[in-house]
Amino acid sequence: MSDSTVISEGALAEGHHEHPPYQRHHFESVAQQFDATNFAMWLFLLTEIMFFGGLFMAYLLMRNWYYQAFVEGSHHLSIFWGTSNTAVLITSSFTMAMGVWCAQTRRKAGLVLCLVLTFILGIMFLCIKGIEWHGEWVDHHVPGLRFTDSDFINPALDADVYHEYHDRAMAPDAANKTEMYFFLYFAMTGMHALHMVIGISILVFMIFQATRGAYTEGHFTFVENFGLYWHFVDIIWIFLFPLLYLVSRHA
Amino acid sequence: MSEPDAYEYEHHIVSPKIYVAIFVSLLCLTALTTAASYVEMYVFNVVVALAIAVIKASLVVLFFMHVKYSPKLTKLTILSGLFIFMGLISMTLSDYVSRAWGRW
Numbered sequence: 001m002s003d004s005t006v007i008s009e010g011a012l013a014e015g016h017h018e019h020p021p022y023q024r025h026h027f028e029s030v031a032q033q034f035d036a037t038n039f040a041m042w043l044f045l046l047t048e049i050m051f052f053g054g055l056f057m058a059y060l061l062m063r064n065w066y067y068q069a070f071v072e073g074s075h076h077l078s079i080f081w082g083t084s085n086t087a088v089l090i091t092s093s094f095t096m097a098m099g100v101w102c103a104q105t106r107r108k109a110g111l112v113l114c115l116v117l118t119f120i121l122g123i124m125f126l127c128i129k130g131i132e133w134h135g136e137w138v139d140h141h142v143p144g145l146r147f148t149d150s151d152f153i154n155p156a157l158d159a160d161v162y163h164e165y166h167d168r169a170m171a172p173d174a175a176n177k178t179e180m181y182f183f184l185y186f187a188m189t190g191m192h193a194l195h196m197v198i199g200i201s202i203l204v205f206m207i208f209q210a211t212r213g214a215y216t217e218g219h220f221t222f223v224e225n226f227g228l229y230w231h232f233v234d235i236i237w238i239f240l241f242p243l244l245y246l247v248s249r250h251a
Numbered sequence: 252m253s254e255p256d257a258y259e260y261e262h263h264i265v266s267p268k269i270y271v272a273i274f275v276s277l278l279c280l281t282a283l284t285t286a287a288s289y290v291e292m293y294v295f296n297v298v299v300a301l302a303i304a305v306i307k308a309s310l311v312v313l314f315f316m317h318v319k320y321s322p323k324l325t326k327l328t329i330l331s332g333l334f335i336f337m338g339l340i341s342m343t344l345s346d347y348v349s350r351a352w353g354r355w
Contacts, residue, residue: 034262035322042325046332053336057343065354083285087278094274097265097315104264224317231315235308242300246288250296 022219034221041225045232052236055188059243062184066177067251068170072152073181074248075165076141078132082245085128086237092121093234100227103220111216111223115207118230122200129193136182143183149175188240195233202226263320273314280307 020030027033063070099114133142139158140148151158152175155167170178206226209215215223284303292299313319318326 031262035324038321039325039328042328046328049332049336050339053339057340060340061344061347079285079288083281086281090274090277090281093277093311093315094270097270097273098267101264101267101270104262228316231311234315235311238307238311239301239304242284242288242304246284247297247300249288250291250293 020218037221037225038228041228045228048232052188052191055184055191056239056243059184059188062180066174066180068168068174069152069177070181071248071251072155072165072167072170073141073178073185074244075161075167076136076139076151076158077185077245078135079245079249081128081132082241085125086241088121088125088128089234089237092118092125093231095121096227096230100220100224103215103223106216106218108210108213108216112207112210115203115210119200119203119207122196122203126193126196126200129189133186133189136186141182143179143186147179147182149178152178185244188244192233192236192240195236199226199230199233202229263317265314265317265320269314273310276310277307280310 023030023033027036095114095117099111099118102108102110102114136142137146139151140146141151149172151161152167152170153172155165155169156162161167203226206215206223280303284300287299287303288296290296312329318329
């Protein structure tokens with residue numbers, strides 16, 4: 001027997017102490033494993049901040065450049081639906097947080113209930129978003145597919161919005177820039193909705209797993225890290241909502 | 252080994268009471284930001300709306316995402332990410348404002 005074999009066997013014997021089945025061999029302890037995966041999840045979320053950050057940067061710049069077009073474009077969104085959707089998404093974040101608590105305290109029924117509620121609220125959010133998108137389709141406010149700026153050259157055409165805001169008529173070259181507002185609106189809410197769809201798909205998988213007893217036997221890392229993703233998507237909406245719907249009301 | 256045994260490892264569990272409190276605060280702040288948008292405040296409409304959004308996001312990050320109870324490494328990572336994001340925004344803006352073809 002060579003010296004190197006002895007050393008490696010010795011290291012193995014010392015390093016391989018009792019641990020739960022879900023602890024990977026290369027981690028010293030469950031705590032270390034959890035911190036490492038949690039850290040990795042945060043690194044992923046930082047790349048997501050940079051991803052959405054580009055869209056926020058574009059919005060900041062374009063709103064300054066084409067101020068009137070962005071203000072009057074924003075007047076065609078529904079503050080009622082926007083506020084409702086914010087409430088729905090915040091509630092879904094709350095049920096998700098409760099789901100993490102259920103997983104941590106090993107409550108199987110509670111975890112399944114929370115995940116199902118989060119799923120339903122996520123679907124509700126997308127339905128409300130769909131109602132709004134449908135409205136924009138009807139009003140010819142979908143850039144590239146079905147767009148006209150006549151509402152902005154002659155604001156009185158849309159009686160409801162005109163009654164509420166009394167928007168000034170814009171020259172055609174300025175009114176044309178409302179397409180940029182709606183482009184960014186669809187890019188930002190669309191990317192956000194795509195993240196919701198991905199989250200909802202993972203939720204379906206988790207509900208299926210949770211009914212079979214997963215996550216409630218001490219190993220809840222997956223639920224916890226999915227929770228981080230879901231809350232992150234919530235935070236994106238927390239910024240989209242005032243920027244797209246609210247800040248231009250009085251401008 | 253001085254580290255606690257794997258089986259005895261206690262994860263910090265945030266209590267449902269805190270979650271409920273944060274949930275109610277977030278709903279109140281949502282109502283507040285919508286109400287504030289109906290008040291004429293000139294440039295401060297944007298400032299107030301974004302300030303409320305930052306407060307809401309902080310509540311979500313600190314409590315729903317457990318960052319208040321996370322290791323220093325996580326906190327530092329998030330802060331450095333936000334710092335770099337702010338740096339990228341300010342550098343991009345400083346480029347746009349200083350261009351001859353810019354709209355400023």
